[in-house]
Amino acid sequence: MRELDTNKANTWCSGCGNFGIINAVKKAIHDLNAKEVGTDDIVITAGIGCHGKIFDYLNLSGIYGLHGRALATAQGIKLANPDLKIISFGGDGDSLGEGLEHTLFAAKRNMDITLILHNNGNYGLTTGQFSPLSFQGYKGLSTPFGSIEKPFDAVPLLIEAGATFVARAYSARIDHLCEMIVKAVQHKGFSFVEVLQPCVAYNNTYQLFNQKVKHLEIVPDKLSQALTLARSTEDIYIGIFHQETRAVYHELLYQDANPYRQRKSAAERREHKA
Amino acid sequence: MSENIYTILIGGRAGEGIKKAAQVIAGLLCQAGKQVYQADDYQSLIRGGHNFSTVSSSDETVYAAYQDADLIICFDHRSVEEHAGFLKPGGVLFCNSDESDLEDGAGIPMTSIMKKHYPEGSNIGIVAIAIFCAHHSIHQYIMRNTIKQQFKRNIAENIAFADEIYELVIKKSSEPMDHPFDHQYRFLSGNQAIGLGAYYAGLDFYFAYPMTPASSLLHYLALKKESLGIYAIHAESELAAINMAIGSAVAGCRSAVGSSGGGFALMQEAFSMAGIVEAPLLCVLTSRPGPATGVSTYTAQEDLWFAINQGHGEFPRVVASPDCHERAFSLAAELLSLAWEVQTPAILLTEKQLSEDMRNLHLDQTSLPEASCLMDNCSKDYKRYAITESGISPLQFPQDCPESVVKWNSHEHFETGLRTDAAGAMIAMKDKRNRKNAVLEKATRKYQRVAVYGNGENVIFAYGSTVMELREALKYTDSGFRIVAPIYLEPFPFEELKEYEGKAAIVVEHSSTGQFARFLQWKLKLQTKRNILKYDGRAFDPIKLANLLEEAIHA
Numbered sequence: 001m002r003e004l005d006t007n008k009a010n011t012w013c014s015g016c017g018n019f020g021i022i023n024a025v026k027k028a029i030h031d032l033n034a035k036e037v038g039t040d041d042i043v044i045t046a047g048i049g050c051h052g053k054i055f056d057y058l059n060l061s062g063i064y065g066l067h068g069r070a071l072a073t074a075q076g077i078k079l080a081n082p083d084l085k086i087i088s089f090g091g092d093g094d095s096l097g098e099g100l101e102h103t104l105f106a107a108k109r110n111m112d113i114t115l116i117l118h119n120n121g122n123y124g125l126t127t128g129q130f131s132p133l134s135f136q137g138y139k140g141l142s143t144p145f146g147s148i149e150k151p152f153d154a155v156p157l158l159i160e161a162g163a164t165f166v167a168r169a170y171s172a173r174i175d176h177l178c179e180m181i182v183k184a185v186q187h188k189g190f191s192f193v194e195v196l197q198p199c200v201a202y203n204n205t206y207q208l209f210n211q212k213v214k215h216l217e218i219v220p221d222k223l224s225q226a227l228t229l230a231r232s233t234e235d236i237y238i239g240i241f242h243q244e245t246r247a248v249y250h251e252l253l254y255q256d257a258n259p260y261r262q263r264k265s266a267a268e269r270r271e272h273k274a
Numbered sequence: 275m276s277e278n279i280y281t282i283l284i285g286g287r288a289g290e291g292i293k294k295a296a297q298v299i300a301g302l303l304c305q306a307g308k309q310v311y312q313a314d315d316y317q318s319l320i321r322g323g324h325n326f327s328t329v330s331s332s333d334e335t336v337y338a339a340y341q342d343a344d345l346i347i348c349f350d351h352r353s354v355e356e357h358a359g360f361l362k363p364g365g366v367l368f369c370n371s372d373e374s375d376l377e378d379g380a381g382i383p384m385t386s387i388m389k390k391h392y393p394e395g396s397n398i399g400i401v402a403i404a405i406f407c408a409h410h411s412i413h414q415y416i417m418r419n420t421i422k423q424q425f426k427r428n429i430a431e432n433i434a435f436a437d438e439i440y441e442l443v444i445k446k447s448s449e450p451m452d453h454p455f456d457h458q459y460r461f462l463s464g465n466q467a468i469g470l471g472a473y474y475a476g477l478d479f480y481f482a483y484p485m486t487p488a489s490s491l492l493h494y495l496a497l498k499k500e501s502l503g504i505y506a507i508h509a510e511s512e513l514a515a516i517n518m519a520i521g522s523a524v525a526g527c528r529s530a531v532g533s534s535g536g537g538f539a540l541m542q543e544a545f546s547m548a549g550i551v552e553a554p555l556l557c558v559l560t561s562r563p564g565p566a567t568g569v570s571t572y573t574a575q576e577d578l579w580f581a582i583n584q585g586h587g588e589f590p591r592v593v594a595s596p597d598c599h600e601r602a603f604s605l606a607a608e609l610l611s612l613a614w615e616v617q618t619p620a621i622l623l624t625e626k627q628l629s630e631d632m633r634n635l636h637l638d639q640t641s642l643p644e645a646s647c648l649m650d651n652c653s654k655d656y657k658r659y660a661i662t663e664s665g666i667s668p669l670q671f672p673q674d675c676p677e678s679v680v681k682w683n684s685h686e687h688f689e690t691g692l693r694t695d696a697a698g699a700m701i702a703m704k705d706k707r708n709r710k711n712a713v714l715e716k717a718t719r720k721y722q723r724v725a726v727y728g729n730g731e732n733v734i735f736a737y738g739s740t741v742m743e744l745r746e747a748l749k750y751t752d753s754g755f756r757i758v759a760p761i762y763l764e765p766f767p768f769e770e771l772k773e774y775e776g777k778a779a780i781v782v783e784h785s786s787t788g789q790f791a792r793f794l795q796w797k798l799k800l801q802t803k804r805n806i807l808k809y810d811g812r813a814f815d816p817i818k819l820a821n822l823l824e825e826a827i828h829a
Contacts, residue, residue, distance in 0.1 A: 002677065006690075006692060007692075008692050008693075038676075040672070040673055040676050040677070040678075041673060043524075043525075043672050045521070048684075053693075055681070055683075055693075056692050056693055059679055060679065061672045061678075061679050061680040061681060062524075062680075062681065062682070063520070063521065063524050063551065063681075063682040063683070063684075064681070064682070064683040064684055064685060064691075064693065065517065065520075065547065065551075065684055066517070066543055066544060066547050066684055069513065069514075069517040069544065072509075072513065072514045072517030072518050072521065073517045073518065073520055073521035073524070074521060075514075075518050075521060076479075076481070076517065076518035076519060076520060076521020076522035076523075076524070076525070076529070077521040077522065077524050077525045077672075078521075078525075079479065079505070079507070079518070079521075079522055079527075080478070080479065080521070080522035080523075080524075080525035080526060080527035080529075081525040081526065081527075081671075081672065081673065083673065084525065084672055084673065101510050101511055101513075101514065102510065102513075102514055102517075105509075105510040105514065253505060254505065259478050259479070259505065259522075259527050260478075260525055260526045260527050260671065263476070263478060263526075263527070263528075264503060265476075265644065266474060266475060266476055266642070266643075266644030266645075267644075269473060269474050269476070269639075270474060270639050270640060270642075272502075
């Protein structure tokens with residue numbers, strides 16, 4: 001088993017929810033190894049923001065891309081070599097702000113990729129401005145009088161967009177988060193895990209989540225029920241909200257081909273009269 | 275002096291199948307052994323308006339469409355108004371007598387006859403094919419076979435309609451075309467040539483969002499999925515397209531993107547990322563008049579400086595522009611290959627004119643380069659950005675080498691691909707990337723970087739499609755001209771051009787501010803004797819361009 005740590009000094013704030021996420025990811029990779037997903041088969045992508053630093057702290061192959069574009073690069077990798085398991089990390093601003101279109105389209109296509117959304121409810125690295133998921137009234141440097149916009153609700157949004165595995169977890173409940181990540185990676189299709197992640201600097205939600213988070217015991221069998229549970233603010237549910245089987249994009253495009261492994265050389269192409 | 279150019283023009287409303295009819299006629303001319311050039315003039319609308327296609331042919335290669343026509347076929351009155359004045363002496367104009375009366379033209383009630391033959395639908399384009407065949411006494415079975423092959427729907431109606439028109443016109447047939455109609459030909463647009471060239475060099479994926487005039491490259495490759503085994507993906511945006519392309523390169527596939535100026539403006543952030551992550555990427559930038567939406571279906575060369583300066587930050591890139599369709603084919607292969615050799619993005623800069631205009635071509639794939647890269651031999655402590663003398667770091671792809679970690683990074687980084695802000699590491703990595711400029715300069719020398727046509731005293735500089743217009747125009751002048759056409763623009767092929775340093779030359783281009791002239795002044799201290807500019811979105815008529823050149827040297 002490969003050592004998953006790098007020699008990169010960690011610069012997340014002490015107490016940051018990202019620590020819970022990285023620990024759960026490492027644990028999940030151990031578990032996946034036992035389920036015949038090799039560490040070499042896993043490729044990661046990340047956007048820009050506090051979440052993105054996870055790229056530096058995990059000794060895994062991949063690309064640290066641009067703000068919002070982690071899922072676009074992830075889709076290119078998956079299409080080129082569908083044998084790879086792609087885990088894409090995104091922040092709430094990253095994946096649902098500047099990268100919203102890529103997130104919705106990856107779900108629409110049912111790309112066989114996992115998106116782990118670090119939802120800290122603000123833009124941490126750029127000093128705490130409001131994000132697409134910040135609650136109405138959130139006060140940040142760009143909304144000093146409180147955000148006047150209604151936030152997106154990530155779980156219902158991704159279900160509607162077509163994601164075939166949609167879950168929520170909490171960064172302080174590492175075992176549950178780990179279980180969600182393992183199931184998401186093993187799911188064939190677009191899997192989405194929203195991780196409630198307290199930001200100790202600008203949006204410290206530990207107390208709120210510790211009081212309100214409740215586990216879903218079973219996957220709701222009706223979509224309407226899943227949406228109601230996902231939108232609940234009395235209790236904040238974590239667990240799998242939706243899971244279904246649907247054809248994945250790369251198989252609809254080229255069945256069981258592997259464009260990278262089956263590349264035709266120029267010599268073979270020259271023989272071919274196009 | 276070229277005496278034997280034959281031009282046919284078909285005009286009508288959008289949606290009447292004008293381009294298709296022109297292509298079928300061009301195909302017949304190719305089969306008859308002619309050299310053929312087709313240009314389509316259309317507007318950004320689906321129905322109505324005014325469209326026309328021009329097919330010019332000759333026994334020798336034709337590099338542009340001519341305005342003056344031997345045969346004009348008009349489906350509507352507006353086409354008559356627009357083009358009747360360009361009928362050559364001795365030429366014939368066929369008009370639709372249901373829509374216009376014309377004393378000097380041959381009137382045919384095209385719409386009424388068509389309505390007789392089609393209980394549902396219509397296909398007025400058939401008229402043009404039938405008139406062309408009858409006008410030249412081409413045997414009726416050749417016409418019928420061609421129509422059957424080219425139009426898969428309403429076969430019986432099409433044939434009956436064509437037969438009636440043919441029989442009307444054959445009575446006045448004046449110019450028999452006595453040819454065996456057995457020549458093999460390949461009639462391709464510049465975009466199709468680009469797609470094929472990239473395919474032969476190893477292209478696996480093409481990612482794009484539709485934008486004229488790049489869309490036809492997307493369409494062509496999408497259609498060729500089965501036969502070529504490559505994938506054309508219509509992404510949600512240009513941003514997605516280029517990021518996906520970079521992703522597929524990370525996993526080892528050869529990828530390209532394409533768009534026009536507006537789409538490339540969106541792609542800039544990821545073009546810049548390709549620079550820092552050192553992603554091999556072929557970018558096809560096919561220009562139309564700007565700024566912004568501009569004039570979407572016409573031609574221009576306004577994006578030269580944009581291409582040279584594409585992306586923010588400093589990093590090596592290649593920019594080159596094909597001067598003809600054959601070069602579009604070979605250059606696409608060269609640029610994909612250079613991108614992989616040097617691990618940096620390459621731009622194939624072209625224009626609507628070359629992208630969409632069609633010619634019959636002989637393409638030789640045997641001499642095209644293959645897009646390959648320097649591979650690492652699976653070293654366990656692999657470093658994606660290993661600092662090397664050339665600046666080129668050997669590549670590994672995921673899953674190839676167990677134990678290795680391959681980290682690409684858009685933030686400044688160490689050799690391992692882990693990010694850094696450290697001053698020393700920044701300098702080391704920037705220097706590494708900049709060293710690739712020298713490699714590029716050397717690598718491009720493998721290919722023809724400058725084309726020269728003619729050996730006259732009067733030097734004309736041009737690039738891109740404009741070179742084709744000039745080659746055609748020079749058929750109409752006895753003055754000694756020499757066209758000097760840089761194909762590679764970045765790195766600039768100074769060696770091949772130093773004899774022109776500080777000299778005076780005519781510069782011809784499709785821009786309103788003389789971008790190319792300024793570029794040459796910057797790179798070569800070239801003095802502009804006369805800057806012939808055209809910026810109405812239309813190509814030069816060869817004869818008019820010849821006159822402008824004569825004026826320029828006698829000024």
